[in-house]
Amino acid sequence: MSQHTGSHVSLPPAIQEQIAELRRKLTNLESLRDVLGDEAPERARAELESRLQALVQTGGGAFLAGNVEVRRGDFVGRDKWRVWVDQLYLGHSPDRVPPTALLQAYYRSLAAECSRLPLGVVDPRFLPTGTEEPGAVALSGVYVDLEVQAPPRGEEDESRAFLMGRLGRGAGGERTPLLQAIAHPEARRFVLLGDAGSGKTTFVYYLTYALAAADGPDGASPWLPPDSPLQGMLPLRLVLREAAACCLPADAAEGRAGMLWQAVERDLAARLGEKAAEALFPHLQRRLLSEGGLVLLDGLDEVPQARRRRQVLLEAVADLTAGLPAPSRVVVTARPYAYADPHWRLSGFETLILAPFDDDQVERFIARWYRAVGPVMGWDERTAQARGDRLREALAERPYLADLAGRPLLLTLMATLHTSWGELPEDRADLYEETVKLLLSRWQRAREVRGPEGETVTEPGIARALSVGEERIRVALHQLAFQAHQRQGQGAEREKAPADISQGEVLAAFAPLLPADFNPQVLLDYLETRAGLLVGRAPGVYAFPHRSFQEYLAACYLADRPDTARELRKRVWEDADWWREVYLLGVGRARQGGLGNAVHIVNTLLPQGPQEEAEGDETRWRMALLAGQALLDLHFPEKAAGEPLFETIVERARRWLVALTKAAEALSPRERAAAGDVLGRLDDPRPGVGTISPSPAGEEGPGVRRELPDIVWVEAPAGPFLMGSPDDDREADDHEKPQHRVDLPVFFISRYPITNAQYRPFVEGGGYEEARYWTPEGWAWRTGRREPDLSPLDDEDWKRRYAEWLAGRPVEKRGRPFWWEHPRWGLPNRPVVGVCWYEALAYCRWLGERMQEARGRMQEARGRMQVWRDGQLVTGHLPLETFRVRLPTEAEWEKAARGTGGRRWPWGDEWAGGRANTEEAGIGETCAVGLFPAGASPYGALDLAGNVWEWTATRWGRRSLYRPDYGYPYDPDDSREDLSGPDLRLVRGGSWLSNQESARCAFRLRFIPDHFYNSVGFRVCGVPGVF
Template sequence: MNTITWLHISDLHFKDEDKWNQNKVLDKLLDDVEERNSRDGLRPNCIFVTGDITCKGSSKGYELAGAFFDDLLKATGLGKERLFVVPGNHDVDQKAVTSGAKLIAKGIDDRDTINDIIASEEDRRTLFPKFQHYAKFVNDWFGSDMPFNDEKYYYVRPFPVAGKNVAILGLNSAILSLGDSKQDRLALGERQVDLALKEAKGADLRIALMHHPFECMLPFDREDCEATLLKQCDFILHGHLHQTGILGLKTPDAEGMVLAAGACYKHRKYPNACNWVRLDFDSGQGTVYLREYSGKGGGFWTKDVRTYRNVDDGWYPFKLGSKKTSKDKKKTRGGRTGVRPAKMDPALLEAAYLRHVVRSCKSLPLGIIDPRAMEQTRQQTMDLAPLYVSLNTTSQAVDEGESPKGKGKRGRPDESMIRDREPRVLGALEAAALERRMVLLGGPGSGKSTFVNYLALCLAGERLEKTGEWLARLGPAWTHGSLLPLRVTLREFAAGEFCDGTADGLWNFIIDSLAAHTLGDFEPVLRRRLLEGGVLVILDGLDGVPDPKRRWAVHDAVLGFSSVHAHEKNRYLVTCRGYAYQEAGWRLDDFREHTLAPLDEERIDRFITGWYEEIVRLGWKSPAEGKKLIEHLQTTIRRTDLSPLAGNPLQLTMMTSLHFSWGRLPDDRAELYQEMVRLLLVRWQEARLGQEVGVTRMVSPGDLESALERVAFVAHRAQEGADGPADVTEAQLRSVFQECLEGSWDKAGDLVAFIKDRAGLLIEKAPGVYTFPHRSYQEYLAGSYLAVQPDFPDRIAGLVRENYAQWREVALWAVAVTARLKKMTYIAADAASALCPCDEPRSDASPEIWRAASLSGEVLLEIGLREVEALDRHRSMVSRVRQWLQALLEQGKLRPRERVVTGNVLARLGDPRFRPEAFFLPADDMLGFVEIPAGPFLMGSDKKQDPSAYDDELPQHPVTLQGFYIGRYPVTVAQFRAFVEDSGYGPKYAEYIKGLDTHPVAYVTWHDTRAYCDWLTDRLRSWEGTPEPLAGLLRNGSGDGKPWRVILPSEAEWEKAARGKDGRIHPWGDEIDPDRANYDDTGIGATSPAGCFPAGAGPYGCLDMAGNVWEWTRSLWGKERGKPDFKYPYDPADRRRENLKAGDEISRVLRGGAFYYLVRLLRCAFRYRFVPGYRGRLTGFRVSLSPFFSEI
């Protein structure tokens, strides 16, 4: 027969501790191989094993693999020369990965680097110890037929079959792997591919084997290798994803086919699977036979009818390309010719899908629109498009030509940002355009879902109408054209049967959702779009289910889906609440984070204008009335008690709705939600007073509100969710409502039926399933329910400790309702006391205890600090809360973002770490000044120790300095504000004294810092409270009669204070850790309160010397940005480099990095520079006390 048949297996994961389960599955595979031969005539000509033979690259794993391969060859009757293997990332022995290998892998940033590494014998020798056990296995088991070493890292093995010369290309996609799929930066390398293809030249059939799919490769490597292999190989086989895949790609110059084998053994959630492939050259027909393992009835292998719905008999036929058919072929056999065609034209199917997206996203939720107006015009809705206002993030924008993160391969970061202008924040749409994979963070009602709905609406509208108008709405920031939007509500996915932690599960949910809207025929079109690229995948509400198992299943499914559908033209946008994203291990690998910022005054005004213009369009107000209402609300909303609320898009929407309906606005958010709930219950009141009768007359609005509060609490408790409103079943509603209706289940059903049409606070989302208009309503109502419970304080404390993410917002609502609506401040304060332990802070307290203590501070702010301190029995409690929050910061408890939130709360409560009467300097014996002893230290960098070093940091050399003092923290907002208010100094940019007290002051020029230093020098010299020896040094000097002064440190003083004597790379040591500093990878995106990173302290105890803000020094850099005039070695006696009178055209040195910058710029030796007049939100300073006096 003129055929070739192969068995493709992958991902065996052999390990000794799982031997029994492995044997159970693989023994059945051997039986299935023999049965396929006897029953179906499938006798393989060869066997392909595409990597991950073992689980950890261990010698014992390969012993097991060798024994199985012996049995497999016996079952097939093949010799070893017909078994082909390639390594995967699990074939890497992580214990043997050298530091040199890590440096090589992490240093890859372009195709030339990859090719240079592969070409370098030295680099290959550095990389290959990790393959020690794989290499021994291959060399021992296969012998000389298939050598594997640092020279023979790939192979090409020809063999004749069916009259054809077949070449097998064994490619090593794990050559750069470190063994950890989450950390790996993978590549084949153009050189490896070209060498292998050159050796395979002349073959009739080329089959490439590799472990990793193209989507796992670095983008530039994929660009180089994928097209080449698809053009010059007939089949590309891989594994890694643990999921079967068939992808035929036919273009004018390529007929490649990509086949993925599932995991042959993985004792976890993935089904075990393998593939058989038969090519019939006479008929021009190929067939893929899909097999999977079933654990039923003792276990057996069977047809895989699960992976592809239209491959219902487990086999997939396809046509061979012209190059692969026999030249004398005269006819083809009958039978199936492939996947069933779509029932309709793909363009029509897509149009139907897009119209569904538009319908889903174009309108505001009815629950936040005045129900009385909606009764008058039931068919009209308020469109989202004219009301939408652009949102900003807390990240800083990087304009064209700028590179403040220091991403360049060589040279220094570009510094066009030195221009004298204010920094610009990054818009949410800009962020989504910038990041191919992004997590958008924000609090409740911050606009996350509205933003993704608007983006999906504009993209769908443009693909439908193709006029350019919808893309124009997105503006020039969106540079990716009209991508196909695929929007998934993860809360709904988590609640269903498909949530199994896999990419397939998420895909099946998507297809099921399409079918529910009669869009099932769109499945093959959508699949093709994902494979070809050009889809924006929107995954809304990552934290929708904190039931631990299902929550992690959602997390894993999102990661898996983004890995499977990783085409570089696909983009991913995930939304999540900020505090819920901080759980250990919860962050999505390779997803960049951006946090939504509150609305500013301009955006608030634009929203109000758009709202009332839409009201006028709908005919609900006249143009003259609309104009008057716009002016009135824009003025009213600037009240000091309302402006903080208006920055939240949901609360702004509700305030605007209330203003339209009632002509007034409440004073705070508790009253706001109370009025909003009552607004939504207006329909109920109107029904009772009108002609409708029955159950409506038996339940008052107050009773209904109380019942809904209990419904909200019960649903919230059962949901165990952190985002999105809960689903409430009709049975749950009836069980609560019947208590208001004399226990009648039938009347409760009538009441539910009435609510469905009229109440407004519950929306029917599916037959018999209801939900609240927004999760914040659910949380408010659940909090209202708790507020009237007799054990409220202890109960809320218990719930918070049990599940912080679930109950945090509910607790704050309960306190707000108790304190401000029910005027029971003392009970609300009892809740704060219950949340904060009564004893002294304990370092061994659990994270749950620390989180509850942190929340107690927020509770005090929710009540009002002045109100609580007026209660005699709670004055000591306020001090206790401050003490716990201070300990949380100083001991480095919880995750960095949580510490930042705690630090912000402590700043508003009054941070005991600082003394207001001492110019807000630190409350220690030395006012925060840390002594740095005289003596030598190592300055600069040694590239052997620190390959990230820049040339201007060289050479590393000893420098001897006199003793001096330096600030433990950077200068804070409160400290600088004290200077401004006391001295009358006129700041040119007032923003730098408007922030929270304990954040480092920013937006300061070098001249601003000098003015502060001079002022503080005078104040400490004259103030009676200045401690010794500071007072003596400032007034008399150190015995030479030359008084010391408060001044900026030199860059040498700064560096010694940061790193000490030993030349360490970072203040704490050589290894980077996001828990030790506020920089890019920490994901905070803004300054943090002083001292939030105690683990990042330097050897002398100075904090925040890496990240947070750049810190000015008094040292000169020079006139050229890229080349310092003042080079190393540093001479302390050369006062020219510290000349305080130098002109403003000469840049000064800054040190330490900032919150927006990458780790490379956080190193102690890194030198940055700005002209003295530059100000920005990234620049601050810390002071020193020194004998420096020369001003040349």
């Protein structure tokens, strides 16, 4: 492929191969300049460049060998740059070169091979024009240290199923950085197991480069920890498939170390020429056998099993290892299935299991990726950082990407797409389509391997090898995916992993594509040895690289059927849990043929109604939820504006989802939470959740946002109630006792915690910039002029860590809630979180002022003031001049939650699942407010158990975390309701993060007023107006 100011043409494969070979020679001549001087390399460079120009005229543009794979393997950094230093190009006799200089040349060739990540992984169309070389970045610049897990103790010899199952997915012990694990002083031999794309070979390349390119004092490598025992080791790297091909006789009865030493000599000859290899090999072998080194043997699973070859190779590895001195370390890489058979285990080797990337590793990879590709793409530092931020936001906004991002290969593919496009495709189906194309391209690229004599052999791409077009390969993959998904769904255990696909199923799907005389082993070899759209999972067993790819390709199969809508509806109606993702991806696939096609499919799930929440059943509720999710995937709310039919569909989806929130027994807590999120993104219309505009449209001028939170007030009548816990309650803390009567005047409390939608006018209306809304201590916090009082914490380590955590919110992050921009925590109908006590207090003062300003216009607002009274929503006039908004006291909060009779939880004295978002619900984060109507308090307030802890006005004190200064009986006149001072303040109600005990109405917890977290919010109280 050549680039002429943006235009591209394809070159014949034979020409591409010659060009790639010449470029390799040019690249690696530099590795010998210090050894042989300038003259010979310069002569060779001139001749090579002349040959290259004869092959292709680039017109002054950049030559990008994009159709020739010069990498092989699973992940970034497997650059296959080979040094050719034969007599034709050097004109220099190796006899005159000292062995140490030849060793230096060998290591420079290894470093050159392993150092670069060619940005053929970035689509060449997006590289800046006019560059002279293919874009590439240093592997050391993007590499993120992998982590491993050891098998659980006592289970090393368990069955094949254990290794293929739990170990293959990273189960086992604690995570340890891989570099730290192989440097352990008591273990020196390791087998590193990981699925395709997990980063095994990337690690081998990185470690080879780190040692081969070491140029510090005493051979120290800047890419390894300074105190690592790996520092200064001699690296030796072999690709086991190539070693087996050239040096393991087909009729060998047993494996010997000499076979691998022969492979080393062949590798030297391929890099330095035959005579240089003859001079260097005895020197290298002698040093390794006397001093030891780090031996890296890559790809045990890629060695053919024919004629006992793998067993012979294992014996050769064991024999080689036995002959190495004590300081040596040996690492063998393999996929789990290749190591599952006990007969293929290496005695005395520790097993390490590669773990998926965690959030921190994903973050570090993104940061390093964009720092590395920025210069290649012509971006300045600020642009590169902004692009990285956008990728992070995309991953955070789309939960379905989290598991994909944990797999290094798939994260790299997403980063590649993001770099090329400037963003990830908006639609999920488009994202998978582009990623599928990238994975398929890994099969399509030609690649170089070593032949039996060590010669370079070019393997063509899969389509060329099979003599079929890419589209026909896709047809076979679609069929395989659908059949596998259907069969897996009918099984007793439906795990998240992709289905196993037998060799017979693969061959049956591809049989119609292949010539009659085609050797099926060629196809199976591609699947075994290349990480593409199917990967080997066990001998004769394959799978898609992730379940979501299985689901997307199954969706492609159904989208190609004559009646896609009927096919998709039939499957989700029969088994919504299993076919949900296939349905959503099928809708996205159909949209690629036009939005109307996708809308038709969604419309079949949304019948008219329901008029009442009782009209739904479990299946209909699930279909409504699924339809809403499909509309969001299509970005339908934005596209529906101005289109009556489309707007009708969106409104029907809202009506179903609102009815679902009222249906107390419908669906599981997790499904209800998902429905709440969909409703929030579709603009939740429920009273008490969002905002209203009390001013006529346009009255306040263009660009002025003067919305008023739409509060539904719950009336708590005047009178006494039981506060605290009885003395015989063993689960209650002492500071909840004694239980006693407290008499309170009438007050009103918001039916729900304040939502993000209701908090937004405060943020955007300048509430954080007006000192009049804040107490003196609160304004000092807002402006960074006070330090938190941590004196109640008696543990110094805890105090230090708490201070460090609080410091993560400096003054520049105090102008909005801490999680304000988060794609989930910040959904409009979820409770606002990440607000400290001072922020909650300021909001109340702001809201009171806004209500006073709006009192003359309230009749014009939707529904006027709304009150929940006697189980229904009523409206009426409120004398706002006498109505004050503030945080509830803990007594008011407790009465609102339990009524007068001392209930244990808002609904009664017995815990019941499905009534609160606590730890038991399994939601694992906040949810939209008001999703658990069965958990209502006697007065009709919701979410007083679970979802978020709620700030109250009441002091706990400041002397101790465990003994309150303000105990029981409750006395409102003992200064506990004083809003001044740094005292810890009480929170009530429990949260998504706490259990049922914490959700008891009487449970008391305290935080310092500076505290903010994603489990803490608040609701507002109003006194003493009369409706």
